[in-house]
Amino acid sequence: MAAEEEGLTGPGGTTPAPGPGAGREQGREQDREPCPEARSEPRSVPELMLGRPPMTRPLPGFDTEAAPAEPGPLFVDWLATALDSGVLDPQVFTLSTVDADGLPDARVLVLRDVDAAGTGWVFSAAADSPKGRQLADHPAAALTVYWPQLGRQVRVRGTVERAADQVAAAEFATRSPAARIGALVGRQSEPLASPAEYEEAVTVARRRLEATPDAVAAGHAVYTLWAHEVEFWQGDAERHHVRLRYTRTGPVRTPEWSRTLLWP
Numbered sequence: 144m145a146a147e148e149e150g151l152t153g154p155g156g157t158t159p160a161p162g163p164g165a166g167r168e169q170g171r172e173q174d175r176e177p178c179p180e181a182r183s184e185p186r187s188v189p190e191l192m193l194g195r196p197p198m199t200r201p202l203p204g205f206d207t208e209a210a211p212a213e214p215g216p217l218f219v220d221w222l223a224t225a226l227d228s229g230v231l232d233p234q235v236f237t238l239s240t241v242d243a244d245g246l247p248d249a250r251v252l253v254l255r256d257v258d259a260a261g262t263g264w265v266f267s268a269a270a271d272s273p274k275g276r277q278l279a280d281h282p283a284a285a286l287t288v289y290w291p292q293l294g295r296q297v298r299v300r301g302t303v304e305r306a307a308d309q310v311a312a313a314e315f316a317t318r319s320p321a322a323r324i325g326a327l328v329g330r331q332s333e334p335l336a337s338p339a340e341y342e343e344a345v346t347v348a349r350r351r352l353e354a355t356p357d358a359v360a361a362g363h364a365v366y367t368l369w370a371h372e373v374e375f376w377q378g379d380a381e382r383h384h385v386r387l388r389y390t391r392t393g394p395v396r397t398p399e400w401s402r403t404l405l406w407p
């Protein structure tokens with residue numbers, strides 16, 4: 144729902160400033176200013192956030208009594224509701240890892256799959272990227288999604304296992320040419336000297352893929368986060384948030400789950 148529809152107002156009771164896409168339909172390419180933020184007057188974060196409490200909109204309930212015995216079916220149900228509710232990119236989640244110094248790191252990735260029980264959460268990444276190295280050194284992670292339209296958060300914690308190279312190669316083949324070219328370019332998160340250097344590498348990778356359509360990026364890896372805990376969090380405008388945590392008690396292949404309500 145748009146902020147205007149909710150009656151939310153911007154700083155000082157004014158209507159919110161137009162977003163980066165405002166006026167897009169009227170503007171020709173050459174009329175557009177490159178950076179909408181640059182023409183705004185300087186404002187502080189508290190000013191920008193004033194009068195915009197999160198989740199002040201009708202939100203669904205969460206009947207924990209009816210929750211299934213395992214987290215998998217509930218996640219699928221919530222994901223389907225997110226899609227039906229117009230949540231953009233609901234399969235995008237934050238993956239949190241820790242580096243060699245114990246410093247947390249986080250970034251968003253695409254969720255590829257979740258097994259029926261909700262034990263194995265699958266994603267792919269470059270093994271030679273910072274996150275890949277962090278997972279090799281410390282194979283544990285947290286996965287978090289938030290779906291604003293529904294005020295719903297899902298939190299998963301567990302250990303991470305890298306799949307066999309054949310699994311990664313098979314997954315790589317399912318990706319779009321653009322995604323494969325990007326992965327073949329490699330060197331993710333290394334310093335880049337110039338955009339031209341990157342374009343050159345893309346051209347080389349594209350030619351490689353044309354010549355060898357089944358080429359697989361070195362280090363392309365599929366990971367499974369084996370959940371120890373999965374929490375479902377339903378927000379509420381009055382702060383009566385409802386939280387249900389599943390804790391795995393059995394092994395990953397034959398999991399059993401206990402369920403616990405949590406104070407908001």
Ligand SMILES: Cc1cc2nc3c(=O)[nH]c(=O)nc-3n(C[C@H](O)[C@H](O)[C@H](O)COP(=O)(O)O)c2cc1C
Nearest residue numbers: 235250251252253267268269272273274275331332
């Ligand atoms: C919507 C979105 C989806 C993304 N999906 C992926 C992904 O599936 N795999 C990936 O490696 N990076 C993905 N990224 C980029 C990562 O957030 C991150 O910038 C990159 O993986 C480098 O992370 P690292 O330096 O911690 O290894 C995505 C970014 C966004 C904004």
